[in-house]
Amino acid sequence: MYRVVSESGSGGVLVQSVELTADGVAPSAAPQTLTEAEFHAYVLDEEPDATRWVWDDTARWYPGLLRAGIRVQRAHDLRLSHAILRNSELTADSGLARAAPTQWDGASAIADASAVAPATLFDFFASEPGSSDSDDSESAGGDALAEFTRQMDAVATSAEPAGLRLLLAAESVGALIAAEMQFAGLPWRTDIHAQLLTAELGPRVPYGTRPSRLEQLAGQIRTALGDPVLNPDSPQDVLKSLQRAGLRVTSTRAWELQELTHPVIAPLLEYKKRSRLLTANGWYWMDTWIVDGRFRPDYVPGGVVTGRWAAKGGGALQLPKQVRGAVVADDGWKLVVADAAQLEPRILAALSRDMAMADAGRGTDLYAGIVARGVVETRDQAKIAMLGAMYGATSGESGRLLPSLAKAYPRALALTEAAARAGERGDVVSTRLGRSSPRPGERWLATQAQAYDPAASSTDERRARSEARDWGRFTRNFIVQGSAAEWALCWMAEIRKALLVLGVQHPQPESTGAAAGPFSEAPHLVFFLHDEVIVHAPAERVEQVVALIHEAAARAGRLLFGEFPVDFPLTVAVVDSYADAK
DNA sequence: TCTGCATGCAGC
DNA sequence: ACGCTGCATGCAGA
Helix, strand or coil: CEEEEEECCCCCEEEEEEEEECCEEEECCCCEEECHHHHHHHHHHHHHHCCEEEECCHHHHHHHHHHCCCCCCEEEEHHHHHHHHHHCHHHCCCHHHHCCCCCCCCHHHHHHHHHHCHHHHHHHHHCCCCCCCCCHHHHHHHHHHHHHHHHHHHHHCCCCHHHHHHHHHHHHHHHHHHHHHHHHCEECCHHHHHHHHHHHHCCCCCCCCCCHHHHHHHHHHHHHHCCCCCCCCCHHHHHHHHHHCCCCCCCCCHHHHCCCCCCCHHHHHHHHHHHHHHHHHCHHHHHHHEECCEECCEEECCCCCCCCCEEECCCHHHCCHHHHHHCECCCCEEEEEEEECCHHHHHHHHHCCCHHHHHHCCCCCHHHHHHHCCCCCCHHHHHHHHHHHHHCCCCHHHHHHHHHHHHHCHHHHHHHHHHHHHHHHCCCCECCCCCECCCCCHHHHHHHHHHHCCCCCHHHHHHHHHHHHHHHHHHHHHHHHHHHHHHHHHHHHHHHHHHHHHHHHCCCCHHHCCCCCCCCCCCEEEEECCCEEEEEEEHHHHHHHHHHHHHHHHHHHHHHHCCCCCCCCEEEEEECEHHHHC
16 A cells, blocks of 8 residues: 655645556545644554655654654655656656656756756746646645656656565665664764774864874874974875985875885874874764764665665765774664675676576675685785776776686676777666766867767877776766665665564563663664664574574575576674774 | 865775 | 765865
8 A cells, every 4th residue: 555645735735545556546535634733643643554655755754753652664755766767768758758857857957958948947947846827735645646646657658667665675774773863863972982092193172173193193293294383183284304315205085195215204194193193083073963972974775876875964974994993783782784795796796697697706805705716816906897897997906817717707708898898889778777977067078979970080089098998987887886786775674574573573662762772672784884784683683683694695696686696795793883893 | 264175095 | 997985185266
């Protein structure tokens, strides 16, 4: 049963129950207009009944439900689904994809389209809620229902409806999980964090002041360079000063400095490292982002073109290893930290149905497996070669190792090559489940067209070739990174489903009440980082949690690749502190 | 003074 | 000439 939720004109909630029939989406009951409180009661009442909640934006509806102590199991996020269907080559012929941009496309898509074709601007405003003759509540609800109908039609008439259905479900459950993880928060000990900062930087200082340890290192840098007024925070000044001291450097990047021998190098690298800690995750960050012992970043599901999540604020997806010691489980609880070992190469093996590569990764470290088969000599070489194949390296050690890899795994390498060639031609590529790469922009197309002009200069041609190869590397990586993101979504969805069952088996005490929220007693997801999850769990339940995470990985593999025998082994650690996970 | 771009580095 | 990001800071031009 699907229930389409939207705002009614008067600030209430409009709920329309619908069913999927052979002819499409059909209302199964009269629409209801509810107050917010009635809506909460309604969701609580209907939730056990395998309902899928259809709404424009999970981030807009779900946090309020969570605050009221209500979890939902299934959703369909119209905004995220629209973005996928609008762009997928599998639904390119659908009404949804052929229509002019609407409010379901981002504001930027509308702006782009209206710049090219003025007529679409009119279409957009003509279809805005409230601009029609019908009353507001009908218009608002009708928008969501009409959009849902278009989406279901696009899926049903596509070449791969099953894959797309899975993709939309996975993307939508991702949005639920993102809201739940933000609600629960990552346990964060500010006392430990502060201790770490003091150890690295010196006692806390007001914002805008340089801490004592940095001041001391700045002094050493100035002395070593004989430059008493040098500002170590200015890369330009530092570069000039290094060059004056006779060092041949072209930038102040750490990896370049590491190659040099000079008294300034050690303090300068120390300064950069600690200064980074201060600006990225210092006291100011802590005050801003840690509330009541929890880090609650804004996750953005589907925020990256490949389908990976992004995050805004707090740098949640770049949490440095340096500060992970502050992530500590509550008393009596544990962190179950799980990451998928060599996820992307395994995805590539499965995508290309490369049995030899799948064999190399069976039940073990895939890179070690490649070495064991004599393809390359060391694990490090195997890793560099694989990354080169997926990123499109042509030179260096990676480039040199590629032929051996191509000889051993021709199917896998043929797939990445084909994706690259497609991109170079300006063609679209798609992930396992049907998320398609964006079309190249007008500027790219113009550069390519220009190179075919008889009057094109060799510079024009070189630039066109270079940009074509850039785009080819993007599409080459897109299919692997994007399919890996789909695996990760399915993995998390399966983890969540199993955790929900655990929660039901161990019901929360009545006294907990809504105020404590749905996560106070049961194991729950608290963090996600592309191929890694953290579950916060009561100590006595960690064995069950570890088992269900493994089982979820196997299920995710079968969801995406059926019975193709590729393993997705995990590294799992049960720890008190995130710093101890690796 | 504001804004946009470049730099450098954190993550996968 | 190796893919995808976010963020803080410095810096130049508006």
